[in-house]
Amino acid sequence: MKNNKKFDFFDKPENIKKLWIMLYALCGLLVVSDFFTHRHPHFGFDGFFGFYALLGFVSCAALILFSKLVGLVLKVKEDYYDN
Amino acid sequence: MIIDFPPPAILIIGALIVPFLKGKIKNWYVVLLPVAAFLLIWQLELGASWKVHFFGFNLTFLRVDKLSKVFGYIFTINAVAAFVYAFHLKDDTQHMAALFYMGSSLGVVFAGDVVSLYFFWEIMAVASAFLIFARKTEKAQAAGMRYILVHIFGGLCLLAGIIIYITQTGSVAFNPMTDRNWETYLILFGILVNAAAPPISAWLPDAYPESTVTGGVILSAYTTKTAVYTLVRGFPGWEILIVIGCIMTIYGIIYALLENDMRRILAYSIINQVGFMVCGVGIGTMMSINGSVAHAFCHIIYKALLWMSAGSVLYMTGKSKCTDLGGLYKTMPLTLIFGCIGALSISSFPATSGFTSKSLIIDGAIHQHLVWVWLILEVASAGVFLHAGIKFPYFVFFAKDKGLRPGETNKSMLIAMGFMSFMCIFLGLYPQPLYNVLPYEVHYQAYTFNHVVAQLQLLMLSALVFFLFLPLLKRTDTISIDTDWFYRQGGRLFYNIMDKGLNGLNRVSDQIFVRGLAGYIGRVSRYGPEWIAIFSLVPAWIVAGIRGEKLTRRKTKISLALRTGTTPVGISAAVATTFLLIVFLLN
Numbered sequence: 059m060k061n062n063k064k065f066d067f068f069d070k071p072e073n074i075k076k077l078w079i080m081l082y083a084l085c086g087l088l089v090v091s092d093f094f095t096h097r098h099p100h101f102g103f104d105g106f107f108g109f110y111a112l113l114g115f116v117s118c119a120a121l122i123l124f125s126k127l128v129g130l131v132l133k134v135k136e137d138y139y140d141n
Numbered sequence: 142m143i144i145d146f147p148p149p150a151i152l153i154i155g156a157l158i159v160p161f162l163k164g165k166i167k168n169w170y171v172v173l174l175p176v177a178a179f180l181l182i183w184q185l186e187l188g189a190s191w192k193v194h195f196f197g198f199n200l201t202f203l204r205v206d207k208l209s210k211v212f213g214y215i216f217t218i219n220a221v222a223a224f225v226y227a228f229h230l231k232d233d234t235q236h237m238a239a240l241f242y243m244g245s246s247l248g249v250v251f252a253g254d255v256v257s258l259y260f261f262w263e264i265m266a267v268a269s270a271f272l273i274f275a276r277k278t279e280k281a282q283a284a285g286m287r288y289i290l291v292h293i294f295g296g297l298c299l300l301a302g303i304i305i306y307i308t309q310t311g312s313v314a315f316n317p318m319t320d321r322n323w324e325t326y327l328i329l330f331g332i333l334v335n336a337a338a339p340p341i342s343a344w345l346p347d348a349y350p351e352s353t354v355t356g357g358v359i360l361s362a363y364t365t366k367t368a369v370y371t372l373v374r375g376f377p378g379w380e381i382l383i384v385i386g387c388i389m390t391i392y393g394i395i396y397a398l399l400e401n402d403m404r405r406i407l408a409y410s411i412i413n414q415v416g417f418m419v420c421g422v423g424i425g426t427m428m429s430i431n432g433s434v435a436h437a438f439c440h441i442i443y444k445a446l447l448w449m450s451a452g453s454v455l456y457m458t459g460k461s462k463c464t465d466l467g468g469l470y471k472t473m474p475l476t477l478i479f480g481c482i483g484a485l486s487i488s489s490f491p492a493t494s495g496f497t498s499k500s501l502i503i504d505g506a507i508h509q510h511l512v513w514v515w516l517i518l519e520v521a522s523a524g525v526f527l528h529a530g531i532k533f534p535y536f537v538f539f540a541k542d543k544g545l546r547p548g549e550t551n552k553s554m555l556i557a558m559g560f561m562s563f564m565c566i567f568l569g570l571y572p573q574p575l576y577n578v579l580p581y582e583v584h585y586q587a588y589t590f591n592h593v594v595a596q597l598q599l600l601m602l603s604a605l606v607f608f609l610f611l612p613l614l615k616r617t618d619t620i621s622i623d624t625d626w627f628y629r630q631g632g633r634l635f636y637n638i639m640d641k642g643l644n645g646l647n648r649v650s651d652q653i654f655v656r657g658l659a660g661y662i663g664r665v666s667r668y669g670p671e672w673i674a675i676f677s678l679v680p681a682w683i684v685a686g687i688r689g690e691k692l693t694r695r696k697t698k699i700s701l702a703l704r705t706g707t708t709p710v711g712i713s714a715a716v717a718t719t720f721l722l723i724v725f726l727l728n
Contacts (some may be wrong), residue, residue, distance in 0.1 A: 065471055068539050078608075085605050088598045095591045101512045110519075110595040114602035117520040118527050121391075122610045125398040133399060133619040139629055 085111070145190055147203045147251060148178045148213060149261065152220070152244030156237045168228050171236050175220035175243065182213040189253050198313045201253025208434065208580045212250045212370045215438045216243060219362045219445055222561055226449055227355035228553030238271035239359050246363040250370055254313040255303045255328075258371070262299065262335075266292035269364060272356030273348050281351040287625065288348035291334065291341065299331025318375050329376055336368035336419060337412050338385050339392050343625035345411060346396070350404035350461070354452040357404060361448045362441045365411055369418045369437050373580075378425025383514055386420025389413065390521035397528035398614070399621040401463050403451050403537050407444070410487065410529040413521065414440050420514065421502040427581040429505025434579055436502060439494035439568055443486035446561035447533070450480030453554050454537055457547035463616040468542025473549055477538045479558035486565040488530035489522060491596055494565045497572035497587045500596075504585070519599065526603040535607075536616060671703045673719050 067073055089108045099105025155174045162170050187210075191202035220243045230236070241264060248261030266289065273285035305324035307313055318325045337345040349360050376382060393413025400406045418440070421433030453476045454469060455461045470477050482493070489495035499522065506515040549555070568575055576583040607614070675696055682692060 065474075068470060069468075069542060081601075081605060081608065085601050088594065088601055091594050092598070095594050097591060100507045100510075101515070108598070110598040111602045113519060114523045114599040115606055117523045118603045118606035119610065121394055121520070121524045121527060122398065122606065122613055125395045126613055128395060129399045129621070132621045132623075133617065134622055136618055136620055138620060138622075 143184060143186055144181060145185070145203070146181060147191055147248075148181050148185075148217070149202075149244045149248035149251060151178045151181065152240045152247065156240035156244065159236050159240065160233050167231070167233075167236070168224070171240065172221060172224040172228070174240065175217045175224065178247065179214065179217035179221070182210060182217060185210065195256075198254070198256050198307075200257045200313070202248075202257055203251050204253030205251065206580075207578065208370070208373060209250050211434055211438060211578045211580070212366070213247060214578065215441050216247055216250065216363065216366075218564075219441050220359075222445060222557045223355065223359045223362075225560070226358055226452075226554050226557035228557075229551055230355055232275060234271060235275045235353060235356065238268050238275070239356075241268035242272065242359065242363060246367045249367045253315060255306065255315045256313050258315055259296075259300060259303055262367075263296050265364060265367065266296060269360055272360055273352045275356060276351055276353045278351070284348045284351040287628065288344050290628075291344040295331050295334025295341065297331075298327050298334070302327030302329075302331060315374065317377055318379075321379075329372075329379070332368050332371045332375070333385065335364050336372065336415055337365055338389055338419065339412075340624045342389075342392070342412055343623035346400075346405050346408035346623065347625050349408045349411075350402055354456045357452055358445050358448040361407070361411060361444045365415045366437050366441060369415060369422070369433060372419060372422045373430060373433060377422055377430055380423055382419050382423030383511070384423070386416045386418070386423055387514060387517045387521075389416025389419060390517065391524070392416075394521060394524035394528050396621060396623065398532070399619075401616050401619060402461050403454070403463060403466065403533055404448070404461050405620075406463075406528060406533055407447050407451055410447075410525065411444060413525060413528075414444065414487065416521070417499060417502050417518065420518065421505060424502075424505050424509055424511065424514070426505050426509060428508060428585070429502055431576075431579045431581050431583055432498065432501030432503075432505050435498035435572075435575055436495075438575060439486065439498040439565070442561050442564045442568070443483045443494060446479060446483035446558060446565065447487065447529070449554065449558045449561065450476050450483060451533070451537070453550035453558070454547075456554070457550050458545050460545075462618070463536035463540075464618050466537045466543060466545065467540040468538075469545060469547070470538040471542075472546050473538070475549055475555055476558070477534065479555075479562045480538070481534050482562040482565050484530045484534050486569065488526040488600060489596065490526075490530075490600060491588070491593045492566065492569045494568035494572070496596065497569055498575075500587045500592065501583075501585060523599050523603045526600045527607055530600070531604055531607045532614070667704075670717070670720055671700050673723070674699055674703055677719060 089111045092108050092111075097105045097109075103109075152174055155170075159167060159171065185203075185205045187205050187207070189201050189204045193200045193202065220239075223239070224236075227235070227239075245261040245264035245268060249258055249265065252258040252261060270285050270289045270292075273281055273288060275281075302324045306328060309322075309324060318328070334341045345365070349357055352360055372382065390413050393409045393411070393416060397406045397409035397413065400409060414436070418433040418436050421429040421436065451461070454466065454473065457473065458466065458469075460466055486493035486495045489499045503515060503518050503522070506518060572587065576585070678699065679692070679696070682695060687695060
């Protein structure tokens with residue numbers, strides 16, 4: 059238990075910064091590794107450089123923004139059905 | 142030696158003995174029952190048996206083929222893990238409900254005809270509700286009631302379809318439906334209710350998160366996956382399922398992103414994942430059907446694992462809202478690791494089971510040149526990582542430390558989670574044993590350099606978006622309106638309309654007819670003769686010179702006499718004649 063209390067790696071800002079750098083580096087590396095793939099585009103447009111990276115980025119951004127938008131209407135207080 | 146015995150019977154009959162066992166023997170017993178059922182299914186030979194002639198129908202209780210066997214395997218494997226997870230539990234109701242529920246879902250899977258399928262289908266609905274009621278909170282009772290009502294509705298649609306189907310075709314056999322008419326659409330609708338296809342989907346995120354800690358683990362596996370089985374069996378290649386499946390994948394993500402309760406996030410992600418399977422059934426090629434079955438298999442494992450890890454958090458902290466949780470990595474590291482393995486698997490991360498199963502469905506779409514379907518499934522795959530892969534572990538175990546220091550959950554729960562984590566990684570690295578038991582032969586290699594890089598790009602950029610957009614994803618203490626609004630709030634609205642409308646009409650009628658008119662008629666018939674008598678006699682008395690107090694006395698006397706019916710015949714006759722005369726004249 060004592061050991062657990064000391065384990066607060068994710069609370070320290072300097073560690074969070076390192077994790078951010080790692081995440082960016084990993085994403086960059088993955089995009090770069092597209093140079094070494096030999097894609098066989100099935101639909102034409104899915105063969106260009108970094109397609110899946112772009113797809114992941116754009117679709118997730120769109121999903122978050124869209125859910126934020128519908129959330130304006132759909133989100134209600136916890137006790138909505140109690141009254 | 143081959144034992145030819147229906148596996149559902151082991152669990153259903155076995156459940157009846159549960160109350161007679163005590164202590165740890167009871168827990169060992171419920172763990173070993175599904176082990177026995179698994180072994181029984183393992184050795185069953187392909188074919189149909191246990192044919193019973195019942196009210197003119199030829200029922201088949203044991204139809205064994207590769208499709209029913211693979212679902213039989215996963216249903217029993219999950220049952221074993223769930224009962225290990227519930228090893229601390231002494232509640233007979235929950236154990237029996239779980240066994241009836243699991244047993245009847247095996248009944249659906251091995252049923253060779255629509256009549257016995259329906260029979261088990263209904264037992265499932267009722268038995269599963271007790272896993273919700275057993276939470277014993279007011280919310281759980283209400284959610285359980287709504288859950289049952291929705292399933293009764295779905296069941297009735299299914300029954301109506303089945304009855305018409307039998308009368309039209311003269312056969313009860315359950316095989317792929319070829320005719321597209323309203324009886325098959327009714328059956329399809331009844332099944333889709335259980336698959337949680339929008340708009341009849343809100344029962345799932347409404348009810349499952351209200352279930353008990355172990356109940357959620359069990360519920361997440363059977364209802365939706367028997368529906369997937371039934372679709373694979375009865376409706377392969379029905380294009381409408383492609384559309385429904387695609388809608389389900391996106392719908393699940395949007396709602397999961399809005400949700401605050403961790404178990405409700407997982408409930409919405411069931412809808413998202415079942416969407417992939419439904420889509421695969423709709424595409425209907427051997428590859429995509431294999432994909433749907435494989436994905437159902439892997440999904441049951443990693444989804445149970447996710448519910449187990451969320452259940453452990455709920456068990457230890459008593460909380461399930463993201464706004465109340467956070468920072469648990471410090472004291473629940475094992476639960477975190479197991480939860481993350483589940484989260485990576487559901488996101489189809491390479492080296493986990495989701496990667497080796499979901500890819501079959503997506504490649505199935507590619508092979509049929511379904512560009513839009515493929516694109517939606519890829520977008521949804523990225524979205525899964527967003528809502529279940531990162532959001533769930535991040536807000537529960539990291540995010541803002543809320544000062545909770547619960548410590549690790551109990552040993553049996555950890556063992557169950559460890560086993561399911563092992564299965565996720567094992568099937569991710571070496572899917573061949575699963576591929577071997579799929580309905581059709583598989584020639585597929587998930588691990589090509591191209592595929593792995595593409596998948597990692599998709600997922601890691603999703604992760605980047607999650608953390609970049611984190612301020613937008615800040616949790617709020619809210620719930621989201623889903624289609625259950627129509628029968629929860631809509632029901633209230635209906636009640637109000639009826640209350641204000643019909644009761645208002647009642648009040649008006651009461652005023653006019655009961656109090657007004659009836660009272661008037663009553664008064665007329667009671668005092669009428671008196672009024673007439675006084676009206677006609679008073680002028681005569683006045684003429685005769687009777688005035689003042691004497692006149693008042695006379696009036697009182699005649700009133701009394703008329704009310705009590707003690708008038709001299711003459712007066713009565715005169716009054717009656719006058720009364721009749723007036724009535725006659727008025728006519």
